Amino acid sequence: MSFCRLVVTCPDRLGIVARVSSFIADKGGSITEANQHSDLESGRFFMRYEVDARAMTVDSATFRRDFEPIADAFEMQWRWRDGEERRRRLMILVSKESHCLVDLLYRWTAGELECDIVGVISNHEEMRSLVEWHGLDWHHVPVGGENRDEAFAAIERLVEESGADTLVLARYMQIIPPALCRRYSGRIINIHHSFLPSFAGARPYHQAHERGVKLIGATCHYVTEDLDAGPIIEQDIQRVTHCHTAGDLVRLGRDIEKAVLARGVRWHLQDRVLIDGNRTVVFA
Amino acid sequence: MSFCRLVVTCPDRLGIVARVSSFIADKGGSITEANQHSDLESGRFFMRYEVDARAMTVDSATFRRDFEPIADAFEMQWRWRDGEERRRRLMILVSKESHCLVDLLYRWTAGELECDIVGVISNHEEMRSLVEWHGLDWHHVPVGGENRDEAFAAIERLVEESGADTLVLARYMQIIPPALCRRYSGRIINIHHSFLPSFAGARPYHQAHERGVKLIGATCHYVTEDLDAGPIIEQDIQRVTHCHTAGDLVRLGRDIEKAVLARGVRWHLQDRVLIDGNRTVVFA
């Protein structure tokens, strides 16, 4: 084993840290980064350890088996991710706006995103050439008024066959059906082009311009059945003035959208985002 | 005359700048700072000139009389503010939270706010000593359930007698009656402790915490009859994380609130804020 990661969520109780850190030390693992959080309201505890496992005396299978009793005792939801096992697999969905996709592909190429990109699905054809130039699979799945169910069945099949574990909606302008939301709960990441909860729904920059706000924003969140209401992962803003038209807001907003989405995806891939009801714990 | 200021709003038309700047040059005035804005949607034009009037050949009364025909021709709303005439007069209203008041008083003392503060009105007594130490008049006007009308009649009288031209609600937690909103339209400045339009109404930091946002904000706006819906002057935000409790948001928010309110008040006093329907043009 080389570098591993342990992520735990459980009811907050005395002795969790002692128990877990002792277990890791006993196996010869060295904790190189540690984060934990106790949510006073939900009474839940969140923990993430980066472990240098090079000197560990057991393999990951054994680690998992031996950790099981501890996990049970503390009622943990947990994950031990071994850096030598299979990488995360991302399926990206886009429509016509390319900025988020271009940015994700650049970062992936530059090694900023630790994952495989298993393909790009789009309801349009505009970005085929860009995607294929990166050597990635392109799937065109038009979503019309009548074929919606069929289209999303096709998308679900593509995702399944690709073995993707995470879906990234990189300005994908279709509403994801509830069943798909549930199936990939906590694993569909969307970028909304406003500072939620302000301006949910359509044409947020035009709403923002109309209201005369002095800052515009973007929000990266997990998709749930409630439109634009899922747990927020990351947000950022950009100052605007009376000089900016709604069109300028759209242009300036692109820079925030891609930055915010990239941070959200990166943290998700690094298991830094833990869901706590309709909020997130982000060990950034 | 020394330093003056010309502020103009009118329908956008060819030749306004030429006409106004020629008029000023003819009188011997020198424009030291110029701002203008054409709003393409409303079709209105906004202009603000700082004028070095030391070499001007006419006094302000003559300037105003001679400018009248131009103003009429272009259907201008306009104001010529002479730096040697009476300073702006501010009445501040507060409740129990002192941070905005402390900040405004410091800035006023430091010369950052070009105005006289004619007094402080409060529905509580907590800040009397602070205000009096600054040598300012303190007015305690309790606002109970039944005496609301009476209380606001008293407040209106105090404002009137003080000759205040601007009211600053520095975390004043009472709703201003519609009649007072209309009478001092465009001259009542409020600080709302959220990034409007998110979390209007009561306990915005608790709403923000509940929603799990990653940034909190504050909004400085002119008060209108629609609660928390008037023209926005300035906004700013502060990053927060899952570590912060609602109480932390309240603490962190105080810093944004006072900074945003101070900027709004400063710009208002410098005639940098022009109202354009429910939005503002801010020549900051």
Add this chain to the structure above:
Amino acid sequence: MSFCRLVVTCPDRLGIVARVSSFIADKGGSITEANQHSDLESGRFFMRYEVDARAMTVDSATFRRDFEPIADAFEMQWRWRDGEERRRRLMILVSKESHCLVDLLYRWTAGELECDIVGVISNHEEMRSLVEWHGLDWHHVPVGGENRDEAFAAIERLVEESGADTLVLARYMQIIPPALCRRYSGRIINIHHSFLPSFAGARPYHQAHERGVKLIGATCHYVTEDLDAGPIIEQDIQRVTHCHTAGDLVRLGRDIEKAVLARGVRWHLQDRVLIDGNRTVVFA
């Protein structure tokens, strides 16, 4: 004519605005955006007008001829840019880091940069495919120890033949020879990967990490003969913590670098950057 731009720098004097705006109004032009600045220290005046020239009664040649006497009277350096005449021409120089180039190409494709890109010059071959995929000319000019003079002679020739008016150093890691700096004075834009004047020179992120700063930055500036000391166009920063290694600073810095360079280039192309000695006036 359609949309034009007048940019003026001259000694500050009474009546410039009146004279210029009257001239434009007389010709039937409508000023849609106006910026001006008086530098009290240098005594110089800076002005930029966006002009809706669709109703103008003269063509650009006539406008320029008729404006000449005014320009002479006020000792102006000036430029009348007609939107229907030739677009600005950009030559980009890169080395091995691709983030700034990828970003500029995306923005150019998205219509955010009003210019032609006439080619990309590099001392390496890494980005050939990317550049050619965008349909642009690729020039490989290796710069070794001995052939420096020769290499830069070749570069100067390429620039000349391309008709480029602006050179953008998008993380080009070679020092531009003094003669080239002088020839394209005010038209070579560089991105330096630190918050100048901190950490000029080599390996700024490592210097920053060593010093333990809590913010890192990037600086877009015009290139002069003094390394990293030319007029600053734009800067921005990013918060870092003790958790970040020098390598993390490099990664985080890429996002600032490309954003800051893009803003600088965009403003330069829109004639929003006026040079005032070793400083800039930026009408952003």
Add this chain to the structure above:
Amino acid sequence: MSFCRLVVTCPDRLGIVARVSSFIADKGGSITEANQHSDLESGRFFMRYEVDARAMTVDSATFRRDFEPIADAFEMQWRWRDGEERRRRLMILVSKESHCLVDLLYRWTAGELECDIVGVISNHEEMRSLVEWHGLDWHHVPVGGENRDEAFAAIERLVEESGADTLVLARYMQIIPPALCRRYSGRIINIHHSFLPSFAGARPYHQAHERGVKLIGATCHYVTEDLDAGPIIEQDIQRVTHCHTAGDLVRLGRDIEKAVLARGVRWHLQDRVLIDGNRTVVFA
């Protein structure tokens, strides 16, 4: 006992977390906030625990005695701070600029700074009334050319008699003598009015204006014998433009200075700042 804090610095080694967290759990303590950092370059480990000690079975004296062997084994520098024992004691030094002092006093009054303020020392008399209105001791110690040694001897005596453990230089414009720097090493906090390492020394805003930077900053750092070169605790910046004079930078800078100093002091008081050579680990 109620709420306590354990802060540890030591060479990085396997099993520290396990050993310490087990010790705390064994005594019945509950870790409510945990931070740790391994510095790969210095090979040192940094840890900070907030402990809910209400159910602990030992008092602080016993805790310290029993922890000693662990501390020895791991060569720890450590501190167990018991919330019921004596609060931190702050001595503030100021000269003529009041903004940082006003801000600190407000925050202290508002309960944002968990400490006693044992007095204010100044080489001027301007702020006596302000300080005394807050019910604090005022010490006027003039520092002239000849009496420097004497003055600082007096200051050292005042600090000693007051039992202050931390000195805050809230725009105190005198250089602290080396002996005093050494004696209170890691306990003298200064605010420098520039984004260090840019513009160290005198008149930084004028240097910044001269250089034409687009952002100004402030730096909170521990004072060492090397002027403006001690470990940085916190920094922040503010955007400026060509419109701003050096005087404007001074005014805008005040807001950054006080915010940055307040954060630095707050974190210091909460034992969130650990020194790592000439850098800091800040568990903010």
